[in-house]
Amino acid sequence: MGLRLYNTLTNQVEEFEPMRGPRVTFYTCGPTVYDYAHIGNFRTFLASDVLRRALEYLGYDVFQVMNLTDVGHMTEDDVADATGPDKMEVAADRLREAKKSGKLPAGVEVDPSDPFAIADFYASEFQEDARRLGIKVAIEATEGGKPEVMPRATRLIGQMIDFVKKLVESGHAYVVDNEVVYFDISTFPEYGRLSGNTLSEIQSGAGGRVEESHQAHKKHPADFMLWKVDPSHLMKWDSPWGAGYPGWHLECSVMAMSILGGDTQGMIDIHSGGEDLIFPHHECEIAQSCCASGSPDFAKYWIHSRFLLVDGEKMSKSRGTFYTAKDIFARGVSPAALRLELIKTHYRSNANFTFQGLKDSERMVKRWKAFVEEGENGPEEGANSSDLEAIETGFREAISNDLNVAGALGIINKWIGSTTEATQSDAELFRRLDRVLGVLDLESEVSTEDASGVVDVAKIEALINGRAEARKAKDFAKADAIRDELDAMGIELTDEAGGTTWARNMG
Numbered sequence: 001m002g003l004r005l006y007n008t009l010t011n012q013v014e015e016f017e018p019m020r021g022p023r024v025t026f027y028t029c030g031p032t033v034y035d036y037a038h039i040g041n042f043r044t045f046l047a048s049d050v051l052r053r054a055l056e057y058l059g060y061d062v063f064q065v066m067n068l069t070d071v072g073h074m075t076e077d078d079v080a081d082a083t084g085p086d087k088m089e090v091a092a093d094r095l096r097e098a099k100k101s102g103k104l105p106a107g108v109e110v111d112p113s114d115p116f117a118i119a120d121f122y123a124s125e126f127q128e129d130a131r132r133l134g135i136k137v138a139i140e141a142t143e144g145g146k147p148e149v150m151p152r153a154t155r156l157i158g159q160m161i162d163f164v165k166k167l168v169e170s171g172h173a174y175v176v177d178n179e180v181v182y183f184d185i186s187t188f189p190e191y192g193r194l195s196g197n198t199l200s201e202i203q204s205g206a207g208g209r210v211e212e213s214h215q216a217h218k219k220h221p222a223d224f225m226l227w228k229v230d231p232s233h234l235m236k237w238d239s240p241w242g243a244g245y246p247g248w249h250l251e252c253s254v255m256a257m258s259i260l261g262g263d264t265q266g267m268i269d270i271h272s273g274g275e276d277l278i279f280p281h282h283e284c285e286i287a288q289s290c291c292a293s294g295s296p297d298f299a300k301y302w303i304h305s306r307f308l309l310v311d312g313e314k315m316s317k318s319r320g321t322f323y324t325a326k327d328i329f330a331r332g333v334s335p336a337a338l339r340l341e342l343i344k345t346h347y348r349s350n351a352n353f354t355f356q357g358l359k360d361s362e363r364m365v366k367r368w369k370a371f372v373e374e375g376e377n378g379p380e381e382g383a384n385s386s387d388l389e390a391i392e393t394g395f396r397e398a399i400s401n402d403l404n405v406a407g408a409l410g411i412i413n414k415w416i417g418s419t420t421e422a423t424q425s426d427a428e429l430f431r432r433l434d435r436v437l438g439v440l441d442l443e444s445e446v447s448t449e450d451a452s453g454v455v456d457v458a459k460i461e462a463l464i465n466g467r468a469e470a471r472k473a474k475d476f477a478k479a480d481a482i483r484d485e486l487d488a489m490g491i492e493l494t495d496e497a498g499g500t501t502w503a504r505n506m507g
Helices: 039-057 087-100 115-132 136-142 157-169 248-260 275-293 325-330 335-343 355-376 385-400 405-418 424-437 457-472 476-488
Strands: 004-007 012-015 023-028 061-066 074-076 083-086 173-176 180-183 224-229 244-246 268-274 299-305 308-310 351-353 448-450 453-455 491-496 499-504
Touching (some): 004 299, 023 039, 023 248, 039 136, 039 299, 039 308, 039 335, 039 424, 061 136, 061 248, 087 115, 115 325, 157 224, 157 244, 180 275, 224 248, 248 268, 248 275, 335 351, 351 355, 355 405, 355 424, 355 499, 385 424, 405 424, 457 499, 476 491
Parallel strands (some): 023 061, 308 351
Antiparallel strands (some): 004 012, 074 083, 173 180, 180 224, 448 453
């Protein structure tokens, strides 16, 4: 059975047929490295990782690239010509104020006046979190000696300038007042095919990114910026149009085409990202890439993940439901459990993150590891050995059906539940299936540290359970004493409707 994927470009599930036989070129839109990545970001990146792993499990040779955006991504990016300050400027201002007030976060050792140092710091932090979560492209970049698979936008500026020059020379872009270079969307009639937007529906791409005098000279309100001359910008480079910086959309096209290459027309097999990138980012990528390469399309398959909710609602800093991966690890949650929690809901459905779900995932991981350990120390074969082929067939069918991870997990858990004695054959099969899930070899036991040394997570949970029992018995003095004990250990409690959660006190 071949792999079937939902292609946003055609709005239907299609048989996956790469353009170059078993060789698959795969580009994933990565993070903007101006802060720590949150769990919603990682839900998207993990969906792409599961797709990459599924392709490899099915016998394909995958060349995946995930970019790190470190310039040119504005804060208001829901229109083609995004507005607001550059996110790297936001990071610099945030860190500068934190340093001034003496509230620079623990572990952040970076000069707030140096945007390149800021980008280096957050890029490294992202790669570490991604590596701990088993994202293969990050492992390749940090441990496999292949940094090119996680390119930084600022390191391909020369290629971006050449790309813009080509678009200007071919009539697909134009210069306003020798300061702003715009892509002319009227030269690409297919604009809107990915998102469903039409030129008549796109009323304006205007905003605070460029001066009104330049906006007035746009050929169409939705023409988007390729290069902006701005001597005051924190990060800038010389160009034929003056010192400035590239547009966000431009960066991904150049990084994908420069590294992945493609056939003579520049197409790649797969492009993935979050659903919020369909428009304008991916729509603009398609337009400029096709016009620069002469290809009828930029990528053959477009794969998009839906949003992550927390307790049924959008993540919110004001409600205290905005979590980075580091926040979750600091609560004693293992990378294995977090990965499983973020991949177990179908990528095209909104996932609902809860701490109860994390506990369930933690238990599932422990059960799986115990099963594999028992099998590796057990007999070669057993009474269930004849069923293993059917189990793998069912797993393969689920994964091949647009990455139905939930269906695959159902097959695995039913198999484990019906097995009275795990064998070496069971363990071997599970490890083979885990090539897709990517859970078994991640950390599944996490301890936290305070000034006095290591604090056992099991002890923390036991104290929290004891406090809950004391409160239920209305022994509030005992409950308060347990809270005080946890506080002395550097553990901060949060009482919520679904129970009590905890985190290290980072103050």
